[in-house]
Amino acid sequence: MLNQDLLHLMNQRVRYISKNLNESLQQHGLYNSQWSILYYLYKHGTKTQKEIMNYFHVNAPTITRTVKRMEENGWIIRVAGDDRRERYIELTREAREKYKEIENTVSKHEEKILFNLSEQEKEILFELLQKIE
Amino acid sequence: MLNQDLLHLMNQRVRYISKNLNESLQQHGLYNSQWSILYYLYKHGTKTQKEIMNYFHVNAPTITRTVKRMEENGWIIRVAGDDRRERYIELTREAREKYKEIENTVSKHEEKILFNLSEQEKEILFELLQKIE
DNA sequence: GAAAAATACTTACCTAGGTAACTATTTGGA
DNA sequence: TCCAAATAGTTACCTAGGTAAGTATTTTTC
Numbered sequence: 001m002l003n004q005d006l007l008h009l010m011n012q013r014v015r016y017i018s019k020n021l022n023e024s025l026q027q028h029g030l031y032n033s034q035w036s037i038l039y040y041l042y043k044h045g046t047k048t049q050k051e052i053m054n055y056f057h058v059n060a061p062t063i064t065r066t067v068k069r070m071e072e073n074g075w076i077i078r079v080a081g082d083d084r085r086e087r088y089i090e091l092t093r094e095a096r097e098k099y100k101e102i103e104n105t106v107s108k109h110e111e112k113i114l115f116n117l118s119e120q121e122k123e124i125l126f127e128l129l130q131k132i133e
Numbered sequence: 134m135l136n137q138d139l140l141h142l143m144n145q146r147v148r149y150i151s152k153n154l155n156e157s158l159q160q161h162g163l164y165n166s167q168w169s170i171l172y173y174l175y176k177h178g179t180k181t182q183k184e185i186m187n188y189f190h191v192n193a194p195t196i197t198r199t200v201k202r203m204e205e206n207g208w209i210i211r212v213a214g215d216d217r218r219e220r221y222i223e224l225t226r227e228a229r230e231k232y233k234e235i236e237n238t239v240s241k242h243e244e245k246i247l248f249n250l251s252e253q254e255k256e257i258l259f260e261l262l263q264k265i266e
Numbered sequence: 267g268a269a270a271a272a273t274a275c276t277t278a279c280c281t282a283g284g285t286a287a288c289t290a291t292t293t294g295g296a
Numbered sequence: 297t298c299c300a301a302a303t304a305g306t307t308a309c310c311t312a313g314g315t316a317a318g319t320a321t322t323t324t325t326c
Contacts, residue, residue: 001255004172004242006262007150013188013265014147017140019284031311039137050274050298059143059311062313064276069311085274110136116264122134128258129139131249132146152314155281164281183304196285197306202281218291218304 017113024109028102031074032064035106036092042099044088048081069082150246157242161235162206166199171208171224172224175232179223181214 015084018032025035039131040055041047049053067089068077075095078090091099114122151165158168169258173188180188182196189196200222203209208228212221224232247255 004260010260125261126139129142130148
């Protein structure tokens with residue numbers, strides 16, 4: 001087993017998954033990364049950009065950009081914190097209302113993507129991925 | 134096991150790996166995707182953009198762009214084919230000469246990334262990833 | 267209490283993926 | 297044979313990741 005081949009395959013799969021997820025999300029006017037943030041905020045409540053950043057292990061400018069687009073499209077609002085360097089990112093009422101329907105679309109997509117894996121295989125895959133570093 | 138969590142982890146790992154690989158490749162003046170193409174051409178010989186595209190399951194504009202950058206930096210040249218719609222992508226002598234050294238860097242990186250996985254675990258991971266679709 | 271360091275976020279610019287619409291060339295069918 | 301369809305690649309524009317350098321604010325340190 002060549003390391004090269006393994007990583008190549010992993011890359012392809014991730015690209016394939018995110019491409020298809022984007023297609024599914026198009027009907028809701030959302031993209032991949034925007035959905036991730038929507039999901040995170042819905043589950044965990046209002047967060048600062050720093051907290052979002054840490055959760056996704058992504059750099060600051062990426063969050064700035066994505067959140068900006070989400071604001072322009074009415075998904076979130078940015079609220080200044082007591083510490084005025086911080087910006088709290090809060091879901092709008094509209095985002096909250098649309099959430100369930102979008103989650104449904106995404107669940108179906110994930111179900112389809114992982115259809116060939118048993119519950120046990122998913123757990124093994126999860127553990128193996130955790131070992132990568 | 135939530136599908137969501139599994140795909141989230143997979144995304145993070147791929148992002149992490151490619152970020153680190155880019156750092157390793159910086160010393161050679163190369164990026165991730167450019168290295169992939171260099172590798173492919175070194176192993177399989179001169180290919181058309183179509184062939185590269187099919188190999189990586191990536192869209193045409195992506196190859197156009199990456200190959201353009203590689204040409205600007207002296208890694209490849211583009212040669213018109215008999216079918217004048219086609220462009221053959223050929224490694225330059227310089228690219229060929231530098232290849233072994235870069236491969237060495239990349240191998241070390243991959244070794245490090247996958248250090249915690251046994252040979253058997255790598256094979257399982259490979260099989261599980263193949264089942265995704 | 268003022269200056270230095272740290273922190274949260276932004277801006278500018280890079281690579282890399284995607285789609286849609288275009289050009290140039292080749293192929294195939296009426 | 298000639299015109300329509302298919303094919304290879306390009307261009308323009310979108311999201312999304314990265315780094316480096318900048319701004320504004322808070323914290324720390326002397």
